[in-house]
Amino acid sequence: MPDPQGSRAVLVGVSRYTTLESLPGVTNNLPALATALSSGSSWALPPGHCTVVAEPSTAVEMLDPIAEAAEAARDTLLVYFCGHGLTDSRGELLFGLPGARPGWSHTGVAYQALRDVIATGRARRYVIILDCCLSGRALGLMNSPADLLADQAVIEGSYLLAAAPENGAALAPPGETYTAFTGELLHVLENGIDGEPAELDLETVYRHLRTTLRAKGRPVPQKRDRNTAGRLLLARNRSPRPGSGAHGRGDDARWPDPETFLTPRMFLDGLIQARSTSQATFVELSARSQPHLGAGAFGRLVNLEELPKIWKTTGIFLAACGLTEQQCAAWKASWARLKAEAAAHPQPEPGPPVAPTQDPRPRRRWRRPA
Incomplete structure (x- = not known):
């Protein structure tokens, strides 16, 4: 489990839109997920370590709390977004703000901007959960050779969990309390997974979500991880298989994929x-x-x-x-x-060692515009 004192979570959600369809389930997602992450069955985050950002109307309102959490986190930083996902003229992912309009990139927040803010932090591990349409487009950015997020998470890596494929739609079923993806995630956090070990890591949760959502005919989540990030524990299992510990064996053991x-x-x-x-x-x-x-x-x-x-x-x-x-x-x-x-693609032979030099460039920081 992450160290609660050294970890932070920021949960961002937009449910009310002026042009696009509203998503009432998002309003319920945020407090329920905050309660789950603060409980003893998950990360047990203390007060003030889990920030809810509801209905941000500007990029600053959305990104400033993430920048502050990235600066404070030393163990793990989790960032969650739920709302409409759009694309800009280059086909890159945008998070829709309340006034978002398709084709108008300035009415949303680019995923690249979120990555830049996170890259200023010092956490050992990063978890990004995106419950929005087209969220799988972020996977391509995670796989970029110049991925700052992975570069910053050199110890345990980074983990991105997307509710929908690259060109797919997430789902907010009418009449249901939560959106489809977050509802299943909350069910795991609150009830566990029958037959799995006593502690659930991200990889186990991801595989369960894929199986469950596919069986219901709903969008199938995607993921990208770096190094051993999938082994990060997300919850204690309320329905473990009998006699299982944190690393049980058997045909259904949590083998790497x-x-x-x-x-x-x-x-x-x-x-x-x-x-x-x-x-x-x-x-x-x-x-x-x-x-x-x-x-x-x-x-x-x-x-x-x-x-x-x-x-x-x-x-x-x-x-x-x-x-x-x-x-x-x-x-x-x-x-x-x-x-x-x-x-x-063979790697070039390493050259002779070069004496280290001091990098004169200042460390990047996210600044609120004047």
């Missing part, structure tokens, strides 16, 4: 997470391995700085952790894909 590995570093972090999920020591894994490999071979594997050159040891390791043959095949496909990408 190899399809989400975008870099060799993410693949290697996934190996570490697989060993952690198995709750087995290297000696125990060695005893299970078929054919037999020593504990030292597995220790060297998870400490590699680049992808394994051959697959054999990795496959034996994953099988010893408890992954099925089908799961191991998915990992092998991810390994082969990353190797092919690395071969197509």
Whole structure:
């Protein structure tokens, strides 16, 4: 769990629009989500650490509280937006303010502006939750090589959870208390997930939301994460499977999803997470391995700085952790894909070391316009 004293959350919502359809469920989303994040079953944020920004009419009203939270957070910063999602003339995501009009970019707040504000902070981890139409467009920005958000979150990474695909609509069902996506998220925070471990990380919650919303015929959420951000705990499970701890084993264990590995570093972090999920020591894994490999071979594997050159040891390791043959095949496909990408785009040889110099540029800060 994040440290409550060092963490902050900012929940932004726009429900009343002058031109676009109003979204009454947003009004209910904000206090319910604030209560959940402040409860002992989630992050237990103290008073003042969870800020609700309802109906901001300007970019300053929306972004200033986020800038203040980014400056104060040292552990984890969570930013949530719910409202209409629009696009500008370049097809980039805009958050609709109350006066938002399609095609008028100045009536919304660019996602890029939100990223710039967050990048001024010093938190170890960032979580962004977007419950708006077209929110999947933010995933492309998260995947940019120059992604400031990921650069700032070098320890645990960043996690973006979007309610809708890149060109899809989020859903605010008439007559329901909450919007479709946030309603399911609140249900998880308040009731847990049957059969899952005693603590729910972001990756487990995301997979449950995808399954549940797809089964209901509603927009399927998307996500992008960096490094091990998906392991960040979001809630304590009120309906854990019997005898489960924080890292239970079994066929439904919270194995990393190899399809989400975008870099060799993410693949290697996934190996570490697989060993952690198995709750087995290297000696125990060695005893299970078929054919037999020593504990030292597995220790060297998870400490590699680049992808394994051959697959054999990795496959034996994953099988010893408890992954099925089908799961191991998915990992092998991810390994082969990353190797092919690395071969197509080789990294240049490092040059001689250069003495460090002082960067004369001042640290960027978000400033309220005069």
